[in-house]
Each structure stands twice: as structure tokens, then as C-alpha cells.
Amino acid sequence: MTARNISRFWEWGRKIICVGRNYADHAKELKNAIPSEPVLFLKPPSAYVTEGFPILVPLYTNNLHHEVELGVVIGKAGTSIPQSDAMDHVAGYALCLDMTARDIQDECKSKGLPWTLAKAFNTSCPVSEFIPKERIRDPGNVRLWLKVNDQLRQSGCTAHMIFSIPYLISYISEVISLEEGDLILTGTPKGVSAVQEHDELQAGIEDVVSMRFKVARKDH
Amino acid sequence: MTARNISRFWEWGRKIICVGRNYADHAKELKNAIPSEPVLFLKPPSAYVTEGFPILVPLYTNNLHHEVELGVVIGKAGTSIPQSDAMDHVAGYALCLDMTARDIQDECKSKGLPWTLAKAFNTSCPVSEFIPKERIRDPGNVRLWLKVNDQLRQSGCTAHMIFSIPYLISYISEVISLEEGDLILTGTPKGVSAVQEHDELQAGIEDVVSMRFKVARKDH
Ligand SMILES: [Mg+2]
Ligand SMILES: [Mg+2]
Ligand SMILES: [Mg+2]
Incomplete structure (x- = not known):
């Protein structure tokens, strides 16, 4: 194996840690309480998909939702990282989709089961190109958008996150050590909706990436 | 990075897929229904701990449980693997503990939240040395045991799994592609119980490993 290149973190990074309900307007649209601490779940690296490859609808869902999210790519390992040092551990960003089988997630929630089938399936984590840290001066104040077949569905600003990026890095690393190449998905603003076979999703971070x-x- | 050595899969493997409630006697002791399909959850690779290092009790739990499990180490990648080919994808085994913050898991279950804090914390996946495939002729019929401070707590046979190893490999790989170095934890027999600071856990697979x-x- 050759030296690891952070701009291809999806090829070798070892974990994806996702934050649920990190925008109040999205928590409300799903009728969830505003959390008092971050809601964390995992996707495996096999969930990554990059442009040029399709998002595959699992056979078991009839309600696959898009969630557009800012992804934070870790550049320096750490455990129990203080908030004041958190941004030193960031190598950059990626625009990400947290694809979610909403019907299955609802079933898991009502049965007290883990969210794996709803969140961790192959192609459940589409990612943009890597965005070096310098290209987003203030990750706490950028606009994310998502269109389905040219119709705007999500448009939100990271300024409305309940838990900030430094807070999330500190909170997560207290429990789960962060390693180089890890990705943190920071939650989605409101506007999630279902997608179907043949739909085209476009998403972007204003002035930075699409x-x-x-x-x-x-296939069966 | 040097060539990957499967006998040190924990250093570079990218995912840990765990099966819950795969022994009827354990499902019953936790008052859970016998599942009609496997219950899957994830641990991140940062959960690995090998002999010589301690299992750390997270600060937020008062009820950390041991679950002794047979781990299956994947040697060959695959998606939608038929049961008949499943064992060709196995490189070997490891004895594993699925350390579980039971109080937090109960809270997550009742709130419909993911099990991350209960299952995915640092040191939540102690593993033995790698066991080459040839050393376990029939992984569907080996005895696992676990002692806490020399008292036997768990003793069960993999013959009592509800879902067999080939079934699990096929089922999982339909949804989540398997890669070389991945680990599948196959569930625990009954006898789970709480451990405390200073306890010593010993576990083994009869005649194979301890x-x-x-x-x-x-530390705070
Ligand atoms: Mg993982
Ligand atoms: Mg999300
Ligand atoms: Mg278990």
C-alpha cells in the first residue's frame, strides 16, 4: 500500500461518525425532541460512494431519504480533545449525504433496535471531493443546499447547528478516539425527502463545492 | 504502510459488525424476543484492545457487561455472498468480548436511540490473537467460556447460535460489503454480568485459545 493521501480519505479512513438531530428545524420536522447531548451513530467505510457511481436503493426500503451534511475530515488523531484544540485535528471537509431508509429507521426506533439497516448500507454515504481546511474559513457559517431533479429541497446554514464542530470533536473523542482519515457527519437541516430510482441529486456548499x-x- | 498481515487485523481492519441476540438463552435472559432476522450493530476499529492493555470502564456507565463471542475474520472481500461460498471468505477467527454498557443500552432502547455509547466506546472490543481457519474445524460447534476473577460466568456452544456463520456472512454482505480484515462478532451465550475496576476477565475457546x-x- 502506498502512503495515505488525505484527499482520498474514503479509500483508507476507518470510521464515519454521524450526529443526528443537530439542527432544531430538522429535529422538529421528524417530531424528535431537541437533544441535550449529541446523538451519535456509525456508518462503516463500505458506505462510501463517490461521484460517477450511483446511490443504490436497498431492496428493503420504500422511503429512502437524503440528508445533506457538512463532513469534517480528521487529520490528526486524538482522544479527549479539548474544544480549544479541536480545530487543530481537522484536515478539511467534504460535502456528504447521510442516506437514510426512513421507514426502517422508524421501525428500529419503535422496537428499540440499532439503526444499522437504516443508515449503514452500501452507498449510504455519498461524498464530494475533499475540501482542504483553508477553503472554508468558518465551517460554522456556511450554506448547504440539495436539489432533487433541479428542485430545491434543503437549504440551511451550519450556523444553526445545535452542537458546534469543536464541541462535537471534543464530545466524540472522549468516548471514541479519532484517527486520521475519520469522517464526522455533522447533521442535516430541514427539508429531508424521499428519492426514487432515476432521480438525480445535486448538492453543494455555497461557493466551495458541488x-x-x-x-x-x-440489482436482485 | 507495509503489507497487511491478517494476523494483526485489528491494526488495519475497517469494520466490526456485531450480531445481537444470536443465542436464544441470552435473548431470554435480557427479556428480548427471539429475532426472526439478525440484529446488527457496529463498533469502530478504535474499539479494539489486545492483551496487555486494560478494558476501560466509561465514566458514564454503572453497569458494564462482558459478552464472550466468537469473532469471524474476513479474508476475502465480497458483496451478496451466497451461503454456499461464505466460508471461502473467512481467513480465521478471534475470541472477542462485546463489552456493553447495559444501563446505557437499556436507555437507548427505551428512547429509540442508536446504541453507540453503549457498544462503540474505546476498548469495547477486546480480542485474542488471530486464530487461523484450520485451527477450528467446525466453528459451528465450539465451546466458549468466560471467567471473572476465576469464577465461571459464561459457557456456551456455538452450536446454539440461531443464525449460522454462513447465514450471517450472506445476510450481512447483502447490505454491507465485506472487506479483508473485517470482523463479525457472532453473539453471546447466556451468563452476561457486570464487571468492576480491578476485575480480571479470562476467556477461551476450548482447546484453541485463551x-x-x-x-x-x-482517567478523568
Ligand atoms: Mg466502522
Ligand atoms: Mg443525518
Ligand atoms: Mg454481543
Whole structure:
């Protein structure tokens, strides 16, 4: 194996830690309480998909939702990172989709089961190109948007996150050590909705990056 | 990075997929229903701990449980692997503990939240040395045991798994592609119980491997 290149973190990074309900307007649209501490869940690295490859709808869902999120790519390992040092551990960012089988997630929630089938399936984590840290001066104040077939569905600003990026890095690393190449998904603003086979998703961070994915049905 | 050595899968493997409630006697002791399909959850690779290092009790739990489990180490990548080919994807095994903050898990279950804090914290996945495939002729019929301070707490046979190893490999790989170095934890037999700071855990697979871990309190 050759030296690891952070701009291709999805090829070798070992974990994806996702934060749920980090925007009050999205928590409300799903009728969830505003959390008093971050809600964390995991996707495996096998969930990554990059542009040029389709998002595959799992056979078991009838309600696959998009959630556009700012991803934070870790550049320096750490455990129990203080908030004041947190940004030193960031190598950059990626625009990400937290693809969610909402019907399955609702079933898991009502049965007290883990969210794995709803959140961790293959292609559940589409990612943009890597965005070096310098290209986003203030990650706590950027606008994210997502369109389905040219219709705007999500448009939100990271200024409305309940828990800030430094807070999340500190909180997570207290429990789960962060390593180089890890990705943190920081939650989605309101406007999540279902996608179907043949849909085209476009998403962007204003003035920084945009990406495009087709939705396809998984072969039997 | 040097060539990857499967006998040190914990240093570079990218995911840990765990199966819950795979022994009827354990499902019953926790008052859970016998599942009709496997219950899956994830641990991140940062959860690994090997002999010589302690299991750390997270500060937020008062009820940390041991679960002794047979781990299956994947040697060959695959998606939608048929049961008939499943064992060709196995490189070997490891004895594993699925350390579980039971109080936090109960809270997550009742609130419909993911199990991350209960299952995915640092040192939540103690593992033995790697066991080459040839050393366990029939992984569907081996005895696992676990002692806390020399008292036998768990003793069960993999013959009592509800879902067999080939079934699990096939089921998981339909949703989550398997990669070389991945680990599947196959569930625990009955007898789970709480451990405390200073306890010593010993566990083994009859005639194949044994391991020993100390429990310590995480520093503030
Ligand atoms: Mg993982
Ligand atoms: Mg999300
Ligand atoms: Mg277990």
C-alpha cells in the first residue's frame, strides 16, 4: 500500500461518525425532541460512494431519504480533545449525504433496535471531493443546499447547528478516539425527502463545492 | 504502510459488525424476543484492545457487561455472498468480548436511540490473537467460556447460535460489503454480568485459545 493521501480519505479512513438531530428545524420536522447531548451513530467505510457511481436503493426500503451534511475530515488523531484544540485535528471537509431508509429507521426506533439497516448500507454515504481546511474559513457559517431533479429541497446554514464542530470533536473523542482519515457527519437541516430510482441529486456548499449523484435500484 | 498481515487485523481492519441476540438463552435472559432476522450493530476499529492493555470502564456507565463471542475474520472481500461460498471468505477467527454498557443500552432502547455509547466506546472490543481457519474445524460447534476473577460466568456452544456463520456472512454482505480484515462478532451465550475496576476477565475457546484482560477505570 502506498502512503495515505488525505484527499482520498474514503479509500483508507476507518470510521464515519454521524450526529443526528443537530439542527432544531430538522429535529422538529421528524417530531424528535431537541437533544441535550449529541446523538451519535456509525456508518462503516463500505458506505462510501463517490461521484460517477450511483446511490443504490436497498431492496428493503420504500422511503429512502437524503440528508445533506457538512463532513469534517480528521487529520490528526486524538482522544479527549479539548474544544480549544479541536480545530487543530481537522484536515478539511467534504460535502456528504447521510442516506437514510426512513421507514426502517422508524421501525428500529419503535422496537428499540440499532439503526444499522437504516443508515449503514452500501452507498449510504455519498461524498464530494475533499475540501482542504483553508477553503472554508468558518465551517460554522456556511450554506448547504440539495436539489432533487433541479428542485430545491434543503437549504440551511451550519450556523444553526445545535452542537458546534469543536464541541462535537471534543464530545466524540472522549468516548471514541479519532484517527486520521475519520469522517464526522455533522447533521442535516430541514427539508429531508424521499428519492426514487432515476432521480438525480445535486448538492453543494455555497461557493466551495458541488456534487451530483444518480439514484439506482439495487440489482436482485 | 507495509503489507497487511491478517494476523494483526485489528491494526488495519475497517469494520466490526456485531450480531445481537444470536443465542436464544441470552435473548431470554435480557427479556428480548427471539429475532426472526439478525440484529446488527457496529463498533469502530478504535474499539479494539489486545492483551496487555486494560478494558476501560466509561465514566458514564454503572453497569458494564462482558459478552464472550466468537469473532469471524474476513479474508476475502465480497458483496451478496451466497451461503454456499461464505466460508471461502473467512481467513480465521478471534475470541472477542462485546463489552456493553447495559444501563446505557437499556436507555437507548427505551428512547429509540442508536446504541453507540453503549457498544462503540474505546476498548469495547477486546480480542485474542488471530486464530487461523484450520485451527477450528467446525466453528459451528465450539465451546466458549468466560471467567471473572476465576469464577465461571459464561459457557456456551456455538452450536446454539440461531443464525449460522454462513447465514450471517450472506445476510450481512447483502447490505454491507465485506472487506479483508473485517470482523463479525457472532453473539453471546447466556451468563452476561457486570464487571468492576480491578476485575480480571479470562476467556477461551476450548482447546484453541485463551486470553486475559484487566478492567480499569478511565482517567478523568
Ligand atoms: Mg466502522
Ligand atoms: Mg443525518
Ligand atoms: Mg454481543
